[in-house]
Amino acid sequence: MLDQSHGLPAKPGVGYKPQHFQAILQDARPVGWLEIHAENYMGAGGRPLAQLRHLAERFPISVHGVGLSIGGEGPLDRDHLDRLKYLCDWLQPASFSEHLAWSTHDGAFLNDLLPVPYTMATLARVADHIDRVQSVLGRRMHLENPSTYVAFAETAMGEVDFLTEVARRTGCGLLLDVNNVYVSGVNQNYDPVAYIDAFPLHLVGEIHLGGHHEDRDDHGQRLLIDSHGAEVTDPVWALYARVIRRAGPLPTLIEWDNDVPDWPRLAAEATRAARILEPVR
Amino acid sequence: MTQSHFAAALLDPDAPVPVGVIDPRGHPAPKRFAVYRNNVAGSLVEALKAAFPMLVKLLGEEFFAAMALAFLRAHPPKSRILMLYGDEMPGFLEQFQPVAHLGYLPDIARVDQALRESYHSADSTHLPEVEFHRLLGQDIAALRLRLAPSLRLIRSRWPIFSIWAANHDNGPTPKPQAEDLLILRPEFDPRPQLLPPGGAAFLAGLMAGRTLGESLDLATGPIDLAAILGLLISGRAIVGVSK
Numbered sequence: 272m273l274d275q276s277h278g279l280p281a282k283p284g285v286g287y288k289p290q291h292f293q294a295i296l297q298d299a300r301p302v303g304w305l306e307i308h309a310e311n312y313m314g315a316g317g318r319p320l321a322q323l324r325h326l327a328e329r330f331p332i333s334v335h336g337v338g339l340s341i342g343g344e345g346p347l348d349r350d351h352l353d354r355l356k357y358l359c360d361w362l363q364p365a366s367f368s369e370h371l372a373w374s375t376h377d378g379a380f381l382n383d384l385l386p387v388p389y390t391m392a393t394l395a396r397v398a399d400h401i402d403r404v405q406s407v408l409g410r411r412m413h414l415e416n417p418s419t420y421v422a423f424a425e426t427a428m429g430e431v432d433f434l435t436e437v438a439r440r441t442g443c444g445l446l447l448d449v450n451n452v453y454v455s456g457v458n459q460n461y462d463p464v465a466y467i468d469a470f471p472l473h474l475v476g477e478i479h480l481g482g483h484h485e486d487r488d489d490h491g492q493r494l495l496i497d498s499h500g501a502e503v504t505d506p507v508w509a510l511y512a513r514v515i516r517r518a519g520p521l522p523t524l525i526e527w528d529n530d531v532p533d534w535p536r537l538a539a540e541a542t543r544a545a546r547i548l549e550p551v552r
Numbered sequence: 553m554t555q556s557h558f559a560a561a562l563l564d565p566d567a568p569v570p571v572g573v574i575d576p577r578g579h580p581a582p583k584r585f586a587v588y589r590n591n592v593a594g595s596l597v598e599a600l601k602a603a604f605p606m607l608v609k610l611l612g613e614e615f616f617a618a619m620a621l622a623f624l625r626a627h628p629p630k631s632r633i634l635m636l637y638g639d640e641m642p643g644f645l646e647q648f649q650p651v652a653h654l655g656y657l658p659d660i661a662r663v664d665q666a667l668r669e670s671y672h673s674a675d676s677t678h679l680p681e682v683e684f685h686r687l688l689g690q691d692i693a694a695l696r697l698r699l700a701p702s703l704r705l706i707r708s709r710w711p712i713f714s715i716w717a718a719n720h721d722n723g724p725t726p727k728p729q730a731e732d733l734l735i736l737r738p739e740f741d742p743r744p745q746l747l748p749p750g751g752a753a754f755l756a757g758l759m760a761g762r763t764l765g766e767s768l769d770l771a772t773g774p775i776d777l778a779a780i781l782g783l784l785i786s787g788r789a790i791v792g793v794s795k
Contacts, residue, residue: 313633314672315701318740321675338632344555351632376559379628382599383591385558388572420587423553424572458584460576488575489583496587 275365279304279331279477279522281548283541286335286526292322294534296329301545302538304331304365306524310338313354323362331365333477333524334358338380341400341414342373342387352407359408366477366522368413368446369404371397371434388423389433394440401441413476414438415446418454418483418497430455431469438474445471448479449511450503450526454495463510472518480511480544481526500529503540512547520548561585562592563625596624596637603638604664607657609719619648635672639665656710663716663733663744666704670735670742673702678788687793693765697758698792699784702737705747705755713746736787745783750775 282303287295295302305326312323326332336355339347359367372384387393404412416434438445447470456463482501488494503511503525515521525540553572561567575581600620601608608616627640642658642665651657678700687695706712713733717723732752734745747755750773757767768777784790 310633311635314635316675317672317702317737319672321740340632348632354633373555375632376555378630379559379563380630380632380634381559381562381592382595382629382634383562383588385555385562385588388553420584421573421581422576422578424574424578425553458576486587487583488581490575490579492575494584494587 273328273331275327275331275363277331277365279333279365281520281522283544283548284331284333284522284524285537285541286524286528287326288527288531289319289322290531291534291537292326295326299330300538302541304333304522306333306335306526309334309336309355309358312358327362327364332362333366333368333522334362334364336367336369337384338374339369339400339404340373340375341369341404342371342385342393342397343375343400344373344396345376347400347403348375352404355404356407359410366413367408367410368415368477370415370417371437372417384417386417386419386421386423388426389428389430390425391427394428394433394436398437398440401437401443405441405443411442411444413444413446415448415479416451416455418448418451418458418495420458420494420496422459431466431471435471435474438471444476445474446477446479447472447475447514448481449514450479450481450483450507451497453504453507453510454483454497457493457495463506464513467510467513467517472514475514475518475521478511478514478521478523479526480507480523480540481528483507498529499526501527503543508543508547511544515547523548562589563628565589593621593624596629596634597621599634599637600624600641603668604641604661606660606664606716606719607641610654610657610660611651619650622648636665636669641665656708656712656715659706659708659710659712660715662706662708663712663735666706666735667742667744670702670704670737671740673700673737676700676702676791679790679792681785684785684790684793693763693768694795695764696761696794697764697784697790698794699759700737700789700791702735702742703759703787703789704735704742705732705752705759706735707732707752707756713744716744734783734787736783736789738786738788745787747783748776748779749773751780754780 280303284304287305453463480503481499484496484498486494523544557570569582569585597620629637642661645658709730711726711731713731714726732747734747735742750771754767754771757770
């Protein structure tokens with residue numbers, strides 16, 4: 272397999288979809304790395320793992336977990352952590368990341384990234400969970416800022432302060448999802464530019480960009496839904512350009528998980544990211 | 553707000569929004585909470601649609617989606633790995649009144665589920681055909697076959713292979729008869745095969761690790777041994793032989 276120990280390159284990457292396998296092997300440009308959802312590669316064998324083995328010989332791979340439930344009230348699931356370790360030990364990916372969210376409760380997996388209130392108790396719990404993940408995997412992980420739709424009466428601190436403190440306590444890196452910043456900014460009534468300007472960009476190892484859809488809440492306020500089912504919107508591209516101007520080039524992922532387009536349309540989004548990355552190289 | 557309250561209200565569309573879940577100005581936020589409810593239900597219905605393509609084809613997308621919603625509320629996933637979510641579907645369908653008149657449906661769900669299990673099961677290296685034929689020269693009754701982990705056997709009192717083939721490949725109209733079905737995965741793509749009559753008990757014996765001789769004794773009637781072994785060989789399902 273390709274030596275993945277140098278981490279992800281500061282180029283555009285895409286979320287890997289099996290229907291793009293042939294197109295990627297023929298000509299992936301300008302895509303320089305691929306991200307997979309860890310849980311889709313926890314089977315015993317078959318085509319998914321064979322394809323992944325093939326791709327890892329040619330591209331740096333980022334393993335992105337969606338099921339660890341780091342924000343969960345209960346302890347981390349030992350079996351799931353073991354499966355994750357097995358995958359990372361085998362693949363030796365360039366990066367591993369997960370979400371500031373929970374998805375499992377009382378043995379039921381809810382298959383969504385659910386929000387947590389930003390309190391001291393949540394902070395202590397999340398930091399404990401990340402310590403555990405990093406020690407089991409034997410590697411530094413990156414934690415992603417969420418898209419959120421509701422607020423909590425008990426929340427006592429801002430999201431940027433919360434993430435910064437988690438990173439300080441655990442030594443983890445951060446994954447900055449710029450679309451999530453915009454979606455949450457609109458939904459939570461804060462200024463996404465101020466959020467970006469306050470964000471500890473020196474801790475960011477990866478950027479996510481994706482599409483969202485627009486709705487209205489009960490009071491007629493704009494409500495954005497992080498759908499990963501469309502092109503990245505212009506305000507998100509503008510925020511992204513602001514991040515790159517300040518931080519320099521960073522590995523940048525185009526996420527498109529629903530209504531997946533054909534390869535040329537996905538590659539066109541990656542090209543747009545490449546143009547923003549290029550001038551600062 | 554505890555995650556218990558949040559989780560319970562997610563799966564129950566009639567439950568009120570949990571206390572303390574608000575919009576940024578402090579107002580109650582039912583429509584915002586509904587985004588999570590829709591994400592959970594919508595994504596799991598999609599996962600089930602991908603998991604049970606033949607059920608979708610037989611029931612239609614709309615009916616399937618409504619049924620899947622009832623299923624996921626009764627059986628939310630227990631694993632974070634959704635590739636095998638839905639193993640309770642056959643049992644659920646047996647009790648689901650609106651499809652009580654479609655007696656074969658639970659077995660069709662078993663076929664969909666077995667195809668998926670086969671797709672994700674461990675890889676194996678098949679025994680070369682010449683090697684197998686060399687062994688057949690000996691006392692074959694004492695041989696035990698090691699079979700591929702991707703092999704699946706489904707026995708039914710319905711014509712499940714014919715129903716599957718009629719809807720998948722425009723095969724002929726099924727006749728009312730019992731059929732047993734074997735799933736083989738020669739490389740990465742599992743495919744169902746009709747098992748000759750009487751073969752299922754024999755094959756179940758082999759899969760349980762019995763010798764060829766012991767398994768033949770289990771057969772429910774005269775069986776075409778060459779045809780069944782031929783299926784296993786062409787499907788690359790024999791991975792080893794021992795005495």
